[in-house]
Amino acid sequence: MSNRGKQDSPPGSGINRRKFLKGIGTGLVGSATLSQGILPEDALGQTPKASARSSDIELAVVRLKINGKTHTVEVEPRAVLLDVLREKLQFTGAKKVCDLGECGACTVILNGETVYACMMLAIDADGASIETVEGLGTPQKMHPIQQKFVEHDAYQCGFCTPGFEMSIKSLIDKHPDADLRTIKKSLAGNTCRCGAYPHIFQVALELTGKKGGM
Amino acid sequence: MAQWMPLEKRKYVGKKIPRTDGPAKVCGTAKYAYDIVLPGMLYGRILRSPHPHAYIKNVDLSAARKHPGVKAMIDLNKYTVRYQGDEIAAVAATSMDIAEEALRLIRVEYQRLPHVATEQDAMAENAPRVFERGNVAWDNAGDKETVEKILAASAHVVEDEMYTQVQVHNCLEPHGCVALWEGDDKLKVWISTQAVHGNRGDFASLFDIPEENVEIICEYMGGGFGSKFPIGVEGKVCARLARQAGRPVKLMLTRKGEYLAVGNRPSALMHLKLGCDSAGKITGMWQESHGTGGIGSGAGMPLPYVYHVPKGAYYKKHGSVRINAGSARPQRAPGHPQAEFGMDIIVDQLAYKAGIDPVEFRIINDPNETRKRQYKIGAERIGWEQKFNKVPGSAAGHKKRGVGLGVGRWGGGGARSTKVTVEIFPDGRVTATTGTQDLGSGVRTLIHQITADALGISMDWVTPRIGRSSYPPSTASSGSITTGSVTPAVKNTCDSAKKQLYEKVAAALGVSPDDLEGANGVIRARSDSGKSVKWKEACALLQGQQISVTDGWVEGLSSSGVAGVQFAEVEVDVETGRIKPVKVVAVQDFGLCINRITSLSQINGAIIMGLSWALSEDRTLDPNTGTMVNPNMENYKLAGTMEMPEFDIVIDEQPERGVIGLGEPPRVPTAGALANAVYNACGARVTRMPMTPDVVLAALKKGGAAR
Numbered sequence A: 001m002s003n004r005g006k007q008d009s010p011p012g013s014g015i016n017r018r019k020f021l022k023g024i025g026t027g028l029v030g031s032a033t034l035s036q037g038i039l040p041e042d043a044l045g046q047t048p049k050a051s052a053r054s055s056d057i058e059l060a061v062v063r064l065k066i067n068g069k070t071h072t073v074e075v076e077p078r079a080v081l082l083d084v085l086r087e088k089l090q091f092t093g094a095k096k097v098c099d100l101g102e103c104g105a106c107t108v109i110l111n112g113e114t115v116y117a118c119m120m121l122a123i124d125a126d127g128a129s130i131e132t133v134e135g136l137g138t139p140q141k142m143h144p145i146q147q148k149f150v151e152h153d154a155y156q157c158g159f160c161t162p163g164f165e166m167s168i169k170s171l172i173d174k175h176p177d178a179d180l181r182t183i184k185k186s187l188a189g190n191t192c193r194c195g196a197y198p199h200i201f202q203v204a205l206e207l208t209g210k211k212g213g214m
Numbered sequence B: 001m002a003q004w005m006p007l008e009k010r011k012y013v014g015k016k017i018p019r020t021d022g023p024a025k026v027c028g029t030a031k032y033a034y035d036i037v038l039p040g041m042l043y044g045r046i047l048r049s050p051h052p053h054a055y056i057k058n059v060d061l062s063a064a065r066k067h068p069g070v071k072a073m074i075d076l077n078k079y080t081v082r083y084q085g086d087e088i089a090a091v092a093a094t095s096m097d098i099a100e101e102a103l104r105l106i107r108v109e110y111q112r113l114p115h116v117a118t119e120q121d122a123m124a125e126n127a128p129r130v131f132e133r134g135n136v137a138w139d140n141a142g143d144k145e146t147v148e149k150i151l152a153a154s155a156h157v158v159e160d161e162m163y164t165q166v167q168v169h170n171c172l173e174p175h176g177c178v179a180l181w182e183g184d185d186k187l188k189v190w191i192s193t194q195a196v197h198g199n200r201g202d203f204a205s206l207f208d209i210p211e212e213n214v215e216i217i218c219e220y221m222g223g224g225f226g227s228k229f230p231i232g233v234e235g236k237v238c239a240r241l242a243r244q245a246g247r248p249v250k251l252m253l254t255r256k257g258e259y260l261a262v263g264n265r266p267s268a269l270m271h272l273k274l275g276c277d278s279a280g281k282i283t284g285m286w287q288e289s290h291g292t293g294g295i296g297s298g299a300g301m302p303l304p305y306v307y308h309v310p311k312g313a314y315y316k317k318h319g320s321v322r323i324n325a326g327s328a329r330p331q332r333a334p335g336h337p338q339a340e341f342g343m344d345i346i347v348d349q350l351a352y353k354a355g356i357d358p359v360e361f362r363i364i365n366d367p368n369e370t371r372k373r374q375y376k377i378g379a380e381r382i383g384w385e386q387k388f389n390k391v392p393g394s395a396a397g398h399k400k401r402g403v404g405l406g407v408g409r410w411g412g413g414g415a416r417s418t419k420v421t422v423e424i425f426p427d428g429r430v431t432a433t434t435g436t437q438d439l440g441s442g443v444r445t446l447i448h449q450i451t452a453d454a455l456g457i458s459m460d461w462v463t464p465r466i467g468r469s470s471y472p473p474s475t476a477s478s479g480s481i482t483t484g485s486v487t488p489a490v491k492n493t494c495d496s497a498k499k500q501l502y503e504k505v506a507a508a509l510g511v512s513p514d515d516l517e518g519a520n521g522v523i524r525a526r527s528d529s530g531k532s533v534k535w536k537e538a539c540a541l542l543q544g545q546q547i548s549v550t551d552g553w554v555e556g557l558s559s560s561g562v563a564g565v566q567f568a569e570v571e572v573d574v575e576t577g578r579i580k581p582v583k584v585v586a587v588q589d590f591g592l593c594i595n596r597i598t599s600l601s602q603i604n605g606a607i608i609m610g611l612s613w614a615l616s617e618d619r620t621l622d623p624n625t626g627t628m629v630n631p632n633m634e635n636y637k638l639a640g641t642m643e644m645p646e647f648d649i650v651i652d653e654q655p656e657r658g659v660i661g662l663g664e665p666p667r668v669p670t671a672g673a674l675a676n677a678v679y680n681a682c683g684a685r686v687t688r689m690p691m692t693p694d695v696v697l698a699a700l701k702k703g704g705a706a707r
């Protein structure tokens, strides 16, 4: 039940845009591509032609201000923000899980709003100020959100954790006194397969001062 | 026999200790396989069959090979594909996007074959065969006629059909790895795995190189739940692509690949009859059932589950059915949740029919003393007396509440082969090292706690090291045996290392080594408390020579066999059919609890996985096309924040039994407990999962609460 949340994100125009641009890259522009998805497993067994060769694609230069520091990076116009963060700049805190805006593991804060980094093109983030989990704190000097996660064991494998942290950061920045219901609603776009939800709620409740709210 | 440290020496063991690797996880510095980025690294992708069943007449890689950026390609040389998602070919390219493009340029000629995508279709006469040997393997027990006679003579008999659907593991970190060749015959692999040492052997035999030449690294991994034992096609292909390209390759599956090809929990359709005498004692059980694990086997379930059925009074006919779908793999307590769902519902029905309270009925028929006790604890915690509707569905209004319960059992145990190295350095630092893997269970933290307590020092001195095949061998994390394997070996090895240190200390203090004991960072003589040294000073006696001891598992610190019960309270809206889980109480035994908070996380997580399966998850195949209609996280519904009930976890500790694994047991009782609570709430028996509103409304139509 992953697609309900992200009340803080801008409306999801990203998906069409991204699919469209990816389509150009493969020469597969057309309604069939758009409606059937772009994952390789969807290949229909026919042979599409590459109309634009990857090597011909002109690279774009984007400037991303990540956790206060500006990074200038050359990307293909079709490159997705999450891939640029993770593979080019090695901000691997944000995770890739669904790559389709369904799980929240890639959540970062962009110009003050949470976004799914897998649903946005890097060129659309040009000039933006981005907060990732790496900017919250360090193991030696953890952010209060991080301290609470550790104290309450609000994870098991930890793969969903950075995404939840960023969602909670945005939540408490905007609703510093959120109650459990608001917390549940605003975290509904993040998925945890290990089932750490009860402890994650404790984290958020303590940060909003609603300790007894469970 | 070995023993755990006495209670007064447990400063960390048995306490609520935050995870050792917590800070790394919350700061994003924990590196999972997916996070590895190496210079010159390529990206691998797998081409999968879009068809459920086909001959492959030709695979033409030539166009893809010419695509700029493509550096390696593999044709897997398959003649037949047997499920949507079956692997056909793979590429490695300089970016993920280019690799995806290249897949689209591969021309595959298929000759479609008839498929079977449901158990019913597969069992039909003249059904298309998944494999030559036929689609169904039968497993029979007992004598049908005898059991039918017993049932006919019983005071009460109930009969129903229960169905549990296929559940996909959905580990958040996909399957896959990063492979790096260092020369022709040395391979390094960062992999998301439940079997660090097993994977070393897999790669070594694949390439026919010595095991020492393969290094497996898995410091962190994003969930396995039973699906990550073998290196898989993705592991093999990744290492082959890397070898071909002469460059490192990262190959992690797409989410769709995860849904199609790397395992699931088989379905189960259980037609059951159960009888009891007038006192409520079960007299006999009749079962005809089947289930499917796709092209794989393992669709059985351990019935009769938990409750005692007299010898000779059980009949079963079970079919393991093959269909054209991705193979099953072990999933968190394989078979047990299916068996629990069937058994706990039929038992519940029989209890109501016999006019005996469902809790009481279970106490009558469950031979396990631990659970007999747990039923009472659980009933008390959920408020059974007040909340149980003597007439199900009788509460006023359209949102009706009710309570129900379910049970579970599991094994556990430990692997004798487990080895650990403990090193004590002259500056006081200690390392405890073993090649296990932490799936999120917290074993890294347990090693840390135990080492500190066994040596009587602060955890600050200790560094636990896991997740590499170059470390001493540890078992695969299967069957909830990791804790039972690793922790006894750690304790024992610490004792051996301590002995060596105490010899030095004894000489310095002029006492016998046996006279020494350590606590709170001080080693002192029992006979003369004036004779003592601080830990740091004691280690300085090593004079530059560290102690390094490798030792193994010992008997006496672990056991197997655990019991648990869960009680659920739900609210059913009889107008919309929506089930709202209100509260789940779990009473769970797992011997000695090493860490009170990571254990809670495991139990919560197991319940949530059960709840999610019961209420919404469903691997849905279209029978006509044989393809999965919901291979994504939007339409494969995992329970999320909005579905969370209140949790009340009771750790039913039996410390004298030593440690027993906890990953699987609490996964078992949830679905049955919820279904029984739904009946108690609305008076309709929901016997099909997932218990979505349409299923609930259909059950209400058949019979249930008066509006």
Ligand code: FES
Binding pocket: A095, A096, A097, A098, A099, A100, A101, A102, A103, A104, A105, A106, A107, A116, A117, A118, A119
């Ligand atoms: S990876 Fe971006 S939402 Fe799932």
Ligand code: FES
Binding pocket: A154, A155, A156, A157, A158, A159, A160, A161, A191, A192, A193, A194, A195, A196, B172, B222, B223, B440
């Ligand atoms: S902690 Fe594993 S997915 Fe959330």
